[in-house]
Amino acid sequence: MVATEVPLDDKRNASVSSAPNYNLASEHDAADLAKLGYKQELRRNFTMIEIFGIAFSIMGLLPSIASTLAYSIPAGPVGLVWGWFIASGLIFVVGLAIADLGSAMPTAGGLYWWTHFFASAKWRNPLCFLVGYSNTLGLVGGLCSIDYGFALMFLSVIVVARDGNWAPTNGDIYGTFLACVLCHGILASVMSKIMGKLQTVFVVMNFILIFATIIALPIGTKNRNDGHYIFAQTENSTTWPTGWAFMLSWLSPIWTIGAFDSCVHMSEEASNATKAVPFGILMSIGSCWFFGFILVIVIAACINPDLSSVMQSPFGQPMAQIYYDALGKNGTLGMMSLLMIVQFLMGLSILVAASRQSWAFSRDGALPFSKFFRPISQKFGYIPLRTVWGCVVLAAVLGLLSLIAPAAAQALFSLAVAGNNLAWLIPIMSRVVWGQAKFKPGPFHTGRFSIPIAWASIVFLVFGIFLSMFPVGGPNPTPSTMNYTVVINSAVWFGALIYYYIDARKWFTGPKITIDTDDLTEEQKQAIRDDGLEVKGLDGVTRAVSVSGSGSGSDALEKVA
Incomplete structure (x- = not known):
């Protein structure tokens, strides 16, 4: 079993306003999205x-x-x-x-x-x-x-x-x-x-x-x-x-x-x-x-x-x-x-x-x-x-x-x-x-x-x-x-890569986690825990996504910047 730990960006990047999940989606769908680090918006x-x-x-x-x-x-x-x-x-x-x-x-x-x-x-x-x-x-x-x-x-x-x-x-x-x-x-x-x-x-x-x-x-x-x-x-x-x-x-x-x-x-x-x-x-x-x-x-x-x-x-x-x-x-x-x-x-x-x-x-x-x-x-x-x-x-x-x-x-x-x-x-x-x-x-x-x-x-x-x-x-x-x-x-592809290496690499770290425990019901929290995703809140969310390993049985942690 391999686990991937993804540290949350700072609270300013992670915090976004949205209505409560139960107004927008079912428990199951909101939990599936939360497993990917996003709240339902x-x-x-x-x-x-x-x-x-x-x-x-x-x-x-x-x-x-x-x-x-x-x-x-x-x-x-x-x-x-x-x-x-x-x-x-x-x-x-x-x-x-x-x-x-x-x-x-x-x-x-x-x-x-x-x-x-x-x-x-x-x-x-x-x-x-x-x-x-x-x-x-x-x-x-x-x-x-x-x-x-x-x-x-x-x-x-x-x-x-x-x-x-x-x-x-x-x-x-x-x-x-x-x-x-x-x-x-x-x-x-x-x-x-x-x-x-x-x-x-x-x-x-x-x-x-x-x-x-x-x-x-x-x-x-x-x-x-x-x-x-x-x-x-x-x-x-x-x-x-x-x-x-x-x-x-x-x-x-x-x-x-x-x-x-x-x-x-x-x-x-x-x-x-x-x-x-x-x-x-x-x-x-x-x-x-x-x-x-x-x-x-x-x-x-x-x-x-x-x-x-x-x-x-x-x-x-x-x-x-x-x-x-x-x-x-x-x-x-x-x-x-x-x-x-x-x-x-x-x-x-x-x-x-x-x-x-x-x-x-x-x-x-x-x-x-x-x-x-x-x-x-x-x-x-x-x-x-x-x-x-x-x-x-x-x-x-x-x-x-x-x-x-x-x-x-x-x-x-x-x-x-x-x-x-x-x-x-x-x-x-x-x-x-x-x-x-x-x-x-x-x-x-x-x-x-x-x-x-x-x-x-x-x-x-x-x-x-x-x-x-x-x-x-x-x-x-x-x-x-x-x-x-x-x-x-070619202009778009090379332009995007040039933009990344000149400037965006300094601040772009990939998808941001927007999930917050306040947006989840108890059922959704349990569904997330069952899937290996641990949510601690905006001030230090740790996402541990369980995925199938290939054989050794040892655990590994990979930090994604």
Whole structure:
């Protein structure tokens, strides 16, 4: 048995105001969070189904496929169909690795918290710092890319209505994007008390759109493509080798299904989090894998075989052209309007998740102006209101890329992929490289397959990071076709590490303990003691977390600075 002792920072850092736990969560959930050193500050008003709902609604299956057809269509139907199936299966493997950790240690800042817990003493602080910033940027980048996609869809409806006789400028696109982001900020602020229940509505709307497309496209298409075309036709409209064009088609599912960690960030608002988090992760990925495969088959069956005409559609959206070819003008306006609404709901859900990650990181003092972003708004329903608007402002700034060129705007899509992949990679790697002996499984665990699954995830995530940085069109890109993800992400990653080693290493010591015995009931205190966590109060809290050892039977104490 190995014990880990974590000394508390001073009383000033540890003391935060919150309502008593019994107003916010069940005894069991509050105790589980206390085992990680945090007291309950957010209201647990998300059920297991609603946690699945927020991840699935962020993924927004059909709108996301529509927004990323530019990655999959160049490889032809094989890239569209089999690229989806293979990449989604590999993402499910990553989901299993994250679900293992999420069930064992459910907290809003899970990814960087796990990194700090599992990594070696030498690397835990800088890696934790890096993961927190990469994850925060990745989520805000996801908000940017979703709302940018909404702007394109909204304007494409106007183009269709005007029969292609109008084209939006970059200014029009940014203005629509900015209005969308601001609307999301307002709705995330005032609708917090019913946000959990709204996720069920969002899921239903997603499925209405999915089934409407699956039914309407084949009925409206006069000359459907045959099975050979759908499953075996390979094309390459890039200047990359055909095999690499197929690999680039994986970016569509990688981006689409890249929001499953939202379940982790919502874990402090989930009832029965140790089960709800892995359920939400795996159900959202699995649903997208299955229904997405059906959707891309239908799209491949109904798409115009002249793929260049679809990619160069005057409507500005390949999916709008696919609808138009099958359903005509009125049908396209109806489907694209529904698509646009679901895309809008995706942005609202990811803003909620991004604000929770940002709040958790500010709770641990790592974000600039953490003291400002730290407070919880009781008036608006126990939500981190300030980080909601912090994410809105950051998204508005990053969205300025859309004013430069379409290629710069496309970096918003890859930005979310690279940022989140790194944030998933490092805690998984930290566990298997340094901290496997510390890992104590939760109610969900993959058993003896856990370590092989973790290593398979690491390999795939490293590949995904490199993939997201390649220019889609081919080698030797021009400034207008360059993939700027490598520039933006490298600036963030190296900037975070430089910031850490120059200044933050002097004060950042990883996650802070905020638990206080005054916030716990006797039942919660007993649950904590049963798990090996000893709480002595703000003036000297000692956290002793019992974890499985690997063999010698001797006890050891490891102080985490």
